[in-house]
Amino acid sequence: MTATSPPLAPLLEKLDRRSAHVGVIGLGYVGLPLAVTCAQRGLHVTGFDIDPPKIDKLRNDDSYIDAVDPAELRRLNTGGRTRWTSDFSALAEMDVIVICVPTPLSKNRDPDLSFVATTAETIARYIRPGSLVVLESTTYPGTTIELLKPILEKSELVCGQDIFLGFSPEREDPGNATYRTATIPKIVAGDGDDARQAVTAFYRIAVDNVVPVSTTQTAEAVKITENIFRAVNIALVNELKVIFDAMGIDIWEVIDGAATKPFGFMPFYPGPGLGGHCIPIDPFYLTWKAREYDLTTRFIELAGEINSNMPQYVVSRLREVLDRATGKGLSQSHILIVGMSYKKNVADMRESPSARLMELLLDQGAQVDFLDPHVATIPPMRAYPQLLNRSAIAPDQVAAAGFDAILIATDHDAIDYAALTALNIPIIDTRNAIARRDLAMDNVTKA
Structure with a gap:
């Protein structure tokens, strides 16, 4: 032809x-x-x-x-x-x-x-x-x-x-x-x-x-490669965050410093886990296909393990902060999650780590609410049926709700972070949102 x-x-x-x-x-x-x-x-x-x-x-x-x-x-x-x-x-x-x-x-x-x-x-x-x-x-x-x-x-x-x-x-x-x-x-x-x-x-x-x-x-491999590249590098900085936290070193300051190098470095930033349809899922398509050729994908699987474990790490840091600041355990605490979508300034809930964070906190007996200008109610998701139709708290109700701690999971621009810091309760910030806005850090723990 x-x-x-x-x-x-x-x-x-x-x-x-x-x-x-x-x-x-x-x-x-x-x-x-x-x-x-x-x-x-x-x-x-x-x-x-x-x-x-x-x-x-x-x-x-x-x-x-x-x-x-x-x-x-x-x-x-x-x-x-x-x-x-x-x-x-x-x-x-x-x-x-x-x-x-x-x-x-x-x-x-x-x-x-x-x-x-x-x-x-x-x-x-x-x-x-x-x-x-x-x-x-x-x-x-x-x-x-x-x-x-x-x-x-x-x-x-x-x-x-x-x-x-x-x-x-x-x-x-x-x-x-x-x-x-x-x-x-x-x-x-x-x-x-x-x-x-x-x-x-x-x-x-x-x-x-x-x-x-x-x-x-080839085209299929291009897409898989793009997402594996991101997943592996995000896992790397998430692992570095855990290590540097233990050393008392600010991972965001480290990355910002490294990013000043005009060659040989590309900044990726840590977070409370991976979200969206692509990065948490697509790399495992290649893992599955590689088995056909009797090959293992060790980097991909290790990256997935690290990223999947980040919500547990964040909850453990929250538990430590609560114990130190209030003497309360999670089962006696009222927690506000800031940001339910997986990414800032969007309403997309697909594979959001915030859903996993909420599930973990509820399993520990905590009372949990969320604040998100883009998500009024939690929609149907592939997992977490118990979270369906939970509604966001109104911003003007936050101060009177009696929260014991705030967990920033997604750093939407529309959030009034100054109002949150003014509550003078512990804030666990997984996105460096408070520091990037030059707000008071007295009650803020980066996680």
Whole structure:
């Protein structure tokens, strides 16, 4: 097949004329911004999701994700560029289908690709010749070819001949005001030359900088490598924090000092544990895949162990501070957790270490409330069902609540840290939030 022979040529022509219909499956933190970006760039977009309340919100111009402005959503909906549905039969109308569904871990830290497989089965029922399917969900190298391709070919359409298959890892960073979907460089790959050409042509419409690589396995490995790099380095500084705390050395001052070196050092910062969908989960996809080759991933597994143990370390430091300052144990204490989301200035609760901290404190018999301007109530999560629908305390109620200690787990900018320090009760600060604001440190313990 030549580079522009059917069925590739009609697809490229539709993309060039912006007449292609794009379906985005999974309208979460990855899928919804991508759908909106594609519509902004002139493509016709249909967003698919199995959650009817999400569809209802989007049809009513109600964005549930900070990265998508409701006013922009209204403009696109009114202009007829977007539609939102749970009717997957509409996939039969799509020229490009992008899969943005979750790829969690099982309880045994094995990849759970059930969402990808189920989505592929659905696509196979409706896909038409000449269509492009792209997986964006993070996974282990080989998933696109080994899992997705055989399922799609149940349609009796052959990848590379009748339809095209590609992989392009998502790189969303919730809360990042500098980089958005359109401005984050996009790694793309296809199953064969024609598929790579189709994937590249599609993303060059939506994204400013597209970076093709040789195979889908390479593209999958790029994403895994990015997240392993972060997980291992965060684990390193978390381990250093424990060591330097014992020595009476401030880890944040150490990192800030090291960061003045203009080469050979990249600052990473400690915290109460890892959160978000990517870093706590994705490295273990490679760990699982490596077993196929009788290989171990010792750095990855050690990093995971260190990061997973940070909430216990923070709680132990809190226990020490309470004993020293109040003489109370955790079971007699009322604790305020500041920040429930996993990251500052966002509402994203996925894998948040704050949830684990709250669980540990409750298990110790403590009374626990939380303060978070971005999280009014705790939403459904993969774990922690006992925390569901717990509500945040109002800022004006904090002073009268009689807290014995404050645990800063997420350093949202909208928190009044001066008001917290003015309460004159112990503060355990896992984010260096108080010191960075040059506030009084008399009752503050960095942890």
